[in-house]
Amino acid sequence: MTGEVCGAQGDNGLHKRALLRGWSQAGWRRYIWVLLVCSFLGSGPAWGAAIRLGAINPLTGNLALHGIEIHQGIVAAVEEANARGGLQGHPVELLSRDDQSRPDVALNQTQDLLYREKVVGLLGGYVDSLVGPISTMAARHGTPYVAAASLQQSLTEQGNPFFFRVSCMSGVVKPLGRFILERLKPAKVAILYTATPGSTEFATRLKEMLAEQGIAIPLFEKFRPGTPDFSVLLLKAREQGDDLLISGGFFPDNLLLARQLREQRTPLKAFIAPWGVAYEKFIRELRQGSEGLMGLCAWNPGITYPGTETASQAFVKRFQERFGQAPNTTTMHGYTAARALLAAIEQVLGKKEPLSGPAISRELRSLDLLLPMGRLRFDEKGDPLDYRQVIVQIQQGKLQVVYPPERATGELWYPLNAASPQ
Secondary structure, three states, X not given: OHHHXXXXXXXXXXXXXXXXXXXXXXXXXXXXXXXXXXXXXOOOOOOOOOEEEEEEEOOOOOOHHHHHHHHHHHHHHHHHHHHOOOEOOEOEEEEEEEOOOOHHHHHHHHHHHHHHOOOOEEEEEEOHXXXXXXXXXXXXXXXXXXXXXXXXXXXXXXXXXXXXXXXXXXXXXXXXXXXXXXXXXXXXXXXXXXXXXXXXXXXXXXHHHHHOOOOEEEEEEEEOXXXXXXXXXXXXXXXXXXXXXXXXXXXXXXXXXXXXXXXXXXXOOEEEEOOOOOOHHHHHHHHHHHOOOEEEEOOEOOEOOOOOHHHHHHXXXXXXXXXXXXXXXXXXXXXXXXXXXXXXHHHHHHXXXXXXXXXXXXXXXXXXXXXXXXXXXXXXXXXXXXXXXXXXXXXXXXXXXXXXXXXXXXXXXXXXXXXXXX
16 A cells, blocks of 8 residues: 555656646746745734634622723723724734632633633733632643733742733832831831732731831731721730731722721821722722822822823723723723733734744733833743832822822821821
8 A cells, every 4th residue: 555655646746747847937936926925824813813812800709899990901902902903904802701709710711711712812810819820721821821910929930931910019019118118117017918829928028128127017917808807906006006007908808997997096107008099989988088098009090100191091081981980000900911912912913923822922021011000021030020009198089199209299198197298
């Protein structure tokens, strides 16, 4: 059988050579042109074919509030790209999945998007207990994943070439620590944190930073998200004479903690919660009780990176028209992550290269974008090089930047409940 096959191939080869000898020069040119066209078409998706992206967020469960905000930011970026004609003529199709605020569901949804839907990139994620499983599965599949809200340092220490994120822990801890040391100068600080990887790491690193400067941390305690009562912890802070209370909880936790803080008239000089205070909903819920409380944010309507005012205002306008509400700092993290992935994909398409995971990841590492949240560049580990949050304080129902000085929009009110600026 082998001899017969070889013989058949030999006869066919002689026939082909005879045909080729009879070709004219023009025929050869046409042949080469067809080969080039076929090669070009084979280097990427067919003209006009949709680019499929996957987004995994907690749209239900205890983290749904911020998961939905991230999802809306991603949708805003994708719709913006499609409104201008897509990416190099390709529309973008977003496939959204709900992880239900559960790591096991996040993993299942990731598998579905990668293996059944065959998306070329992943977006979203809120808290590292959900982001971690997604990043691991994406790495195994060789698909880039740009996380919208991830802080845990270990996730980028694992050498995952397909994992990127637009936030990082140092962008929270460093500005907060400097603000406390330079402006507040407390003698004693109480730190509360939730039983999540990101919050635990935040509290530990901040404690180390303050302790190195001789600040006492007599109260350093963990609590579970959804804790129904903080009165005992507030009593401890009172008895120990703590000047400053820092909470690493999320929005519902900080809302309850701030309410009980006011009800018990705990004599603190300042209250700071990195996550939860810098939201209009927080101000609406607490009203007068929110005055003087402080939080952190990377962006908010009216608080944007210098030089991006026009782009920021345009984004706010489009978002309000689309969703009927104002965006917030969490929304902007989702939008920024999507803008990064979309830009990288467009660069690959512009180079007429195959739309592969390694190619998209390479372009993500070469990005240098100026967006409302700030300049976006990634280091070799996938962390953002320029991510820095600002400290904001609620003053007369509005968020005012009080640190760093070059970004300040108002003077610091200190101590807590001060009727006028310091």
